[in-house]
Every structure is written in structure tokens, then in C-alpha cells.
Amino acid sequence: MVALTVNGTRHEIEAEPDTPLLYVLRDELHLHAAKYGCGLGQCGACTVMVGGEAVLSCVTPLLLLDGKEVTTVEGLGTIEQPGPMQQAFIEEQAAQCGYCIPGMMMRAQALLQRNPAATDGEIRTHMEPNLCRCGTHMRIMAAIRRAGELMQTNGRAAAADAPQRAG
Template identity: 60%
Template sequence: MTTYRLQVNGKVHAVDQDADTPLLYVLRNDLELNGAKFGCGLGQCGSCTVLLDGKPAMSCMVPVSVVGQRPVRTVEGLGNATTPGVLQQAFIDEQAAQCGYCIAGMLMQATALLEKTPAPTDAQIRAHMSPNLCRCGTHMRILRAVRRAANTLAAKGTP
């Protein structure tokens, strides 16, 4: 076991783990950040998506040893039930969640898009969100939620 210092949602955490332990397990088991979900364990569904240095990463595929000093952001870093972030509120308003299992990953994927491309086209939204799967079939609501959030941010003048 090795001690790793991870910056997660703006706070530094020390965790003792084996080098090949997936970041997802560290987030859920050590830090009790349960937003990211274990879906497939193969990097094919996106339910475990977090932002690693501002880029979407499937945390089931990222060994804790490669995180280093790069900041990690999880859905818990976007807002909470009483004060949801703009994107979270858009997902609520569009009723984008059915079972909700994929939503944390979807939110993180969409966050990366809107931070990089504040006014994405519908084609850009579709392409960027394509790695994340929703088995309930709420893809159209998810796309509307991302569009709503982009419009809200643009109206506020926030990138």
C-alpha cells in the first residue's frame, strides 16, 4: 500500500491504496463520494465519469497511482440538493433522470463540454455525450437539459 494525496472537489485527501486500485473505488469507499457509479467496470458506459484535470475520465479505468496532482471533480462538486448547480437544475427541470443511475456521469460529461464550449450546437452536444449510456432511454431529455444549461449560462454571461 502507498499513500496518495488526491485533490478532490477542491480538498486534499490522503488515502492508502494499492497502485492499481481504480479511482472509482477510492472515491466511493475511502472518500464516501458515491455520485459516480460502478456500471460496467470496463470504461464503456460512463456512469463513473468524473473530471480529471478538467477532462472527462471514466474513473473505473483510472488507477489511483496515475492521478498525481491533477484535480478530480465529482458530481458532489457541482452543487447539492438545496443549491444545485445550473446544469443540475437543468436536469431537474427537464426531468432528465428516470432511474438516475447514469446521471452523475452525464452531468460530469456535460460539465466538461460546457466549460470548453459554452454555446455548443446540438451536434456538438450529441457527439460529446455519446460515450455515456442511459439504459432508461432519457437521452432526449438529457440533451434538452444540456441545451437548457448552456442557454442559462449564456443569459448569465457565465462560461
């Protein structure tokens, strides 16, 4: 039995220790955004975040995840209230077929949580493990830059709304 928190909800998973996280997400928890692409950790379609880091869920065994926090695209926002990353991808029309997009969004989310002002070079380097065959690379880059701007703006707004502490 492995306990993990996925998108803020704790789950007790009964599966073989070598079961890939991707299978647990899709088959047990019915979260279908992360895709099975190559099954070898070479395309990035299965990218999710574990403890704030981008990981390839098709090659990450369940045994490494006990007590960990996992975030999928479904955990970034809702249809009614998309998160900054989702909103940016919508606004920039960054998806063509959409198969790679959840993995792209999660890898970009991991970067922008650490550095919302990432440069184009930093974004390109960070995004290298994720492949897109449709050719929407420029829109994906624009969406990631926009998401960073939204995260910075939201962060400033949240700081301004925070109660002032007496020193």
C-alpha cells in the same frame, strides 16, 4: 500515498497504485454519485472530471492522479444550491432511473466548461461514451442545452458584477 483534490478538498490516499479512482471515491471518500456500471470503461456511469476532462473512473488508476483535481457531481452544487448542470437536469426532468445521470452530467459539464454554446451535434458526439438504457435521451439533450444557457447567463452576470479595472 497519492495526494489529490476532490471537489476542492485535498486528500492523502493510501491505496494500491492500480486501485481505480471509482473505488477511492466510493469506498474511501464516501462520494457515491459515480456509479459502477460495467467496470470496463464502456458505459460511462462512472464518469468524473480530472483536470476539467471527463474520465472513466472505473479504469483510471490512482497512480495517474497524484496532484490532480477531481470533480464529481457532488462538487457541482448542493441540494440547497444546485449548480447550473444539476438545475438543468432537475428542470428538464432528465432522469428516469438516475443510474447514468451523474456520469452524463459530468461528461456534459466537461464539454460546457469549454464551450457553453455547444451545438446539438457537438453535444451528441461528446456524449457518445455514456449510455442510458431508460430512453431519456431527448430530456438529457434538453438539460444539457439548458445548462449551457444557464452557464452563459451566469458567466455574463459574473462579468457584470466584477469590479472595473482602471487602465
